Amino acid sequence: MTKYDAILLSSFGGPEGQDDVIPFLRNVTRGRGVPDERLEEVAHHYRVHGGVSPINEQNRQLRAALEAELARRGIDLPIHWGNRNWDPYFADAVRDAHRAGHDRLLALVTSAYTSYSGVGQYREDFEKALAETDLADVVTIDRIREYFDHPGFVTPLVEGVDAAVAELTSDSSAGAADAVARDDIHVLFVTHSIPTAAAAASGPQFGTGGAYVAQHCAVAHAVSEAAAAGIPWSLVYQSRSGDPRTPWLEPDINDAIADLAAAGDTRAVIIVPFGFVSDHMEVVWDLDNEALSTAADNELRAVRVPTPGTHPAFVAGLVDLIEERLNDIAPERRAHVTDLGPWPDHEPVGARTDKVEAR
Template sequence: MTTITNGQLVPGATPAAACGPEHVEEPVQYDAILLASFGGPEGQDDVIPFLRNVTRGRGIPDERLEEVAHHYRAFGGVSPINEQNRELKAAIEAELAKRGIDLPVLWGNRNWDPYLRDALAEAKERGFTKLIAVATSAYSSYSSCRQYREDFHIALDETGLMGEIFIDKVRQFFDHPGFVAPFVEGTRQGLADVAAQGIDPVTETRVLFSTHSIPSADAERSGPKERGFDENGAYAAQHNAVAEVVMQGLETPWDLVYQSRSGPPSQPWLEPDINDRIEELAAEGVKAVVIVPLGFVSDHMEVKWDLDTEALETAKEHGMFAVRTQTPGVHDAYVAGLVDLVLERVNGTPKAERPALTPLGPWYDVCRPGCCENVRLGFKPALAGLAP
């Protein structure tokens, strides 16, 4: 049950968002942008400590973590994600400067240096009290939205800054034009690459939109219950809706597939796995696959290992031509789109004036009650949303 304290329904929010509107249409004078990401190791000695952070509270022994560590060790123990976030931060700063917007960008990670608490300490030192967070994740689920909101709450508690620094968060941007544009561009280039091999891009090809698999129980609880999504929740619905936009005007068949499963075999996760689907398509006579990393914003480890290493190898083993298309990275449209999302909140842009390429959006500024529950952990305190 939501507790009302002096009209504050949303913990740690600015006054404009505190009462929990679906879309905040009141201007807010933010002091800085908080770029929030997952984080990753930057050397061999960092790998196991990083994986302990990622799996904290689950009691996974180091020998099991080492089974995942080899993905990072194959790249010298360095995840690409931190350097990509440095580049993204610089690109956002350049876009802001180009528009004449004086809004500093702070960067903090959930699982590695610099941590969210470090970013909040910097905010405190610089006198910033109102932050607008941009998480490097576009879709609705526990791990891609609510867990960030929980970690914002934890960071404010750890630093003792709850009630002194306020954090709002931009809406999930799965169908924002800036996020979708790189996938449209990449998919068309991928199909052109297929045609250049003498393979018919319609009758002999399949486009595979790949995203991170999540537990089926978490998928079912992704997004607000009142939206009436099916058993795979908002998470799958959002991906399917974006894939339909990307494929507009194209005749090539496509599938939504999943990757990077990490749970026990007894626990149902979203399927089909991309490697299993590639094997099935090869048996059906498909000669080429265009792999579109629709669930990811940059070429981090799940893209470099699970797609560029494992999925491409599976295709090669079955005699198929395969190409993996670009992620948004620091694509001009994506960077401009992130700044536009921030300005929606700075300016209090009405919902009717906000761009969204699918009927599902524009998504909520303030997450709705019960959104994206983690079945194993239950509801923990979280910012940028109504309780629970």
């Protein structure tokens, strides 16, 4: 077994009050020269919800659920929680872990796919945290692999799509006149758009769109085959930002909905936010507000599938991934549901990379 002292739950972070919103957005856009006037446009999304992003509370719930599952399995590993852009920050989490005698950390990142923001930037965050705390020669941070096609992540999505299909096709869901046939449904698998250059850089060997697009397509195919066989689906994107002259992944979900309505052979859409592990502000605003409004404006019925959140299968799957590292499970024995998996491990950050016998 590989010895770890604790888990480092690693996430994006979000504001928890109106006074936090602009400072948080400054953190997110640090180094890009974005003026506060532009930040206020995005701040509106948070201010409508009291200045509170749902992500921090979701991480508290996920942490509690993970602690319970670890305890149920008899795994004695405490969980420290750190964020990229808001309190608790990574440096604080690393410092607290070290004070508690936890110097060999296994990072669980709330990002399932390969991209700079989901992989490279977290590695930079960890390196920065070790430098800020002067613990680079003491603390080691390993990272759990990307889990986009782990059964624990995919199962809640399959259940959600299956339930959405049943809701739309049931005579009792909204009256017989509003029920739709399977042939009239289109599934929209939606994830965060990123610049096309960044997508390509995530894994050029996978062709156009890199590993980022390839992983999403593989998961969409797996979910569709399991829960919506025969129903057409598309990979679409949301939450584009930045310089409009920079090419980003397309189509935008709102454009896709409008195009489906104009084509005339779709009566309902199922929106699957499978690029997110929980209901981030991008889900709450860009999908529950804007995308659902676009569907209504185009006279399409729409159902938004839940994110994995704290679904029991997702929580159990994350602990499976922890045990995978604790027990040095060989790649050929690691769980995955697509031909792309299992995704390989990453090199640890920090100096102590040796493995010792577990206590």
